[in-house]
Amino acid sequence: MEVKGEIYRVSGPVVIATGIRPKMYDVVKVGHEGLMGEVIKIEGDKSTIQVYEDTSGIEPGEPVENTGLPLSVELGPGLLESIYDGIQRPLQVLQDKMGDFIARGATANGIDREKQWEFKPIVNKGDKVEPGDIIGIVQETPNLEHQIMVPPNIQGGTVSGIYSGKFTVDETVCVLSNGKELSMLQKWPVRTPRPTKRKLKPNRPLLTGQRILDGMFPVAKGGTAAIPGPFGSGKTVTQQQLAKWSDTDIVVYIGCGERGNEMADVLDEFPELEDPKAGRPLMERTVLIANTSNMPVAAREASVYTGVTISEYYRDMGYDVALMADSTSRWAEAMREISSRLEEMPGEEGYPAYLAARLSEFYERAGYVKSNSGYDGSITVIGAVSPPGGDFSEPVTQNTLRIVKVFWALDAKLSQRRHFPAINWLTSYSLYTESLSDWLSENVAPDWIDLRNYAMDILEEESELQEIVQLVGSDALPESQQLKLEVARMFREYFLQQNAFHEIDRYCPFYKQYKLVQAIHKFSETANSKLEAGYSINDIMAMESKDELAKVRYEEDFDGELNKVLSKMDDEFSQIGG
């Protein structure tokens, strides 16, 4: 299978080799050190290889070896709690092998071969199994049952041997009548989506505990969302909030071409924090992929595929997976860099012409599906986009917006005022509000949709009124409009703003969100009727309870404090009346 050739040319991460006769996307080992690379172009006897590691010092004439296999990830128990680079090498193992700096030429298995797992079969001898069927269970973490499935790429058959007990991932746990031996480990090529039975309509929201996301612009489980924003507007904080508080079973977080210190932060913090759903350390449900901006660019290009393939594997077991990609722009830039080394004809802004196709292929791997194992699972993909200069008209943002259904627009102006999360409520949108409305009326409150629309209307109106205020000052407005401005301010400051670093405020369950909006709505309605009855706006503006409402979300005893404020509000209103 392995064919040897030699290097003809080296230009940065692009190497041209002769004599290996590969298939497209075959993985090859380059040079004496065996650097990993992938075939991306074949022209006569010359194969172009993108190399995942630094190529300094590599000479023409050095050997090249074709493995004959496409770039694949290893799937099995032990994925959770791992931190990988873009091509699934565990960073911890690399540190043990090479120290604090990543030297090249190291290989490491994605999944530990030494560790033993307790395998509990759920099929018996003589049972018929098809690709995707579950043959047994491994307790991967205290809260997660890892389903061992028949790999989708082998033929099914009758079980002729099945073993229970402790095994390492590559030991045989099941034998089929057709002679196939199954272990807990499977490999899957990253650029090929794993098959499913069919796609389902996403109708359950991904609950994140973030008020502006859940309340105003929700994403469905199995949906797609994009967070574009200029630097410093809070993309990474928002992504990390989602990774921390989303009510999914699994979180796959890809740090794609971003900062090393940020990944260090995640590694430091995640084992300490509790997952709101299971009450266990967050790390136990997380797979991290860290290919920071100074790590090889070709591995950055691969990191997104590595992440989505791991997500698909857990989805196939029937779990809800949230995939965060921070940032897809860096991924697109990696494509651009490699494309330009290949001297391909550039499209818009130097990006390759296939940029749009790659982006849509990636986002299409999201979805709520009926998997081959028979369970329903989902992958929600949330991609950060880093548009140059914060200009949303650039190709990556535009091509992303054509595909995704939820748009959370980060705004530098808001972040400069320390309004966080700096998501602009006027330009953001969610196309799932309709399909989620049944779930929301049923599980939050029947009047939730109305309240939400009410809040959106007020905020919309505020932006129009602000234009007038800019010209004439707020005192020149009629009192009812002054009240509207005040209510909008309350929505902005008490509801939309959320402190990601406050112990209580960082996660706000839906019932609290509902009660907050309801309280502001109630204030607005009562105040309006007071104005209509001829009382002055100044009396209303002077109400203490109105300002005290701001602090309720920071309280441990949310309900108690809210009720106190509400009854004080009633008192104050009745005094205005009296």
Added chain:
Amino acid sequence: MTKEYKTITQISGPLIFLEKTEPVGYGELVQINTEDGSTKRGQVLDTSEDTVVVQVFEGTGGLNDSAGVVFTGETIKLPVSKDMLGRILSGSGEPLDEGPHIVPDKRLDINGAAMNPYSRRPPEEFIQTGISTIDGTNTLVRGQKLPIFSGSGLPHNEIALQIARQSSVLGSEEEFAVVFAAMGITHEESQTFMDDFEKTGALERAVVFLNHADDPAVERMITPRMALTAAEYLAYEHDMHVLVILTDMTNYAEALRQMGAAREEVPGRQGYPGYMYTDLASLYERAGVIKGRKGSVTQIPILTMPGDDITHPIPDLSGYITEGQIVVSRELHRKGIYPPINVLPSLSRLMGSGIGGGKTRDDHKKVSDQLYAGYAEGRDLRGLVAIVGKEALSERDRKFLEFADHFEDRFVRQGRDENRSVEDTLNISWDILSELPIKQLTRIDDKIIEKYHPAKQTTSESEYQPQEQEVSGEQ
């Protein structure tokens, strides 16, 4: 090994093309012997069995096809030793002062290697720079990369020098060093830096790399890499805390573009190469702290934004990689305020982990948020006043308007040698915040207000009374 090739077939800009060589490694260092006996150095950019492309650091002036080319068989390395401290070197690492050559302890590849994210320790040690707009609202921590975004003619160099002079870590006596890399700056500018280093005795604990405006642009490609290699050596082999100042990154990026054009690459935005993000990241990401090692590398890159445009590719890509930015404002500079740092577009991403109780003070975060919010509001109101006049403002708005003025005048403005402790910075903050009605301090919770608000300090009430009168007098 030392075979000399005389097979140059083409010379174009800073590049030479050779044919019929033995296999040559990518990135290898090259020596070029010219006809008149001088030598130049270069690096292999592209190597194949037919052609080798070499980028010449000193420029190709005076070269013709009879020049001899020797491949050294190794990538570019910097000889390092602790004796580098106090030395002034050229942009390619040759001594510029009268001193001897560095006797190397090690020879390190200037490209370094990527730090394993798993080995990184999250930066969290507060560095006190003595500048309120940095310490108070955009805190620098060890291992951070915090650039200064400036414009031509603004005092970014003074600010950088003041930071280098004053930086200290509270309650720490560890060894500290400065690595200074100048790329394409004028002799006049570098003289200012040198004079200051000598005057304050900082040169003893500094390593200086100078690539001047009249040095070849190609050399700028290696200057910052040399500087960072020296910094990493001092930090991780000698446990020193190293502050790296890189100035001016704009010149570096221009050199990058020039090289890209010479290689006839497909240009990205505004003609800068598509890989500029990756290239800049390979420099900036070399800041950090490693678990289990004492030293650290902190970076302050300086860049001048062409046309003061923060969306220009150079500041834009930098901002996406660095952990925040300090923005120098022409408007404040014109008003005569030093340091003219505009805090609104400035940001330190690592601030949260470097401040608070036990590090600086428990009110730090809230005070900073409130300053931001108040100043932002005050500045907006300035725009409104220009249209409707001050009279049309409400009492509350007038207070915010004044707050913005006082913020610039008392918090931002400080002397070039004024080294404010973080306590001082926070106390000044409270002084100006106390001019706002307490009810308007929505970013600060009651407990903190109770503890620090001057009006709540019953014990020291008399001390603050005169000030309150002064404020009401101004109205």
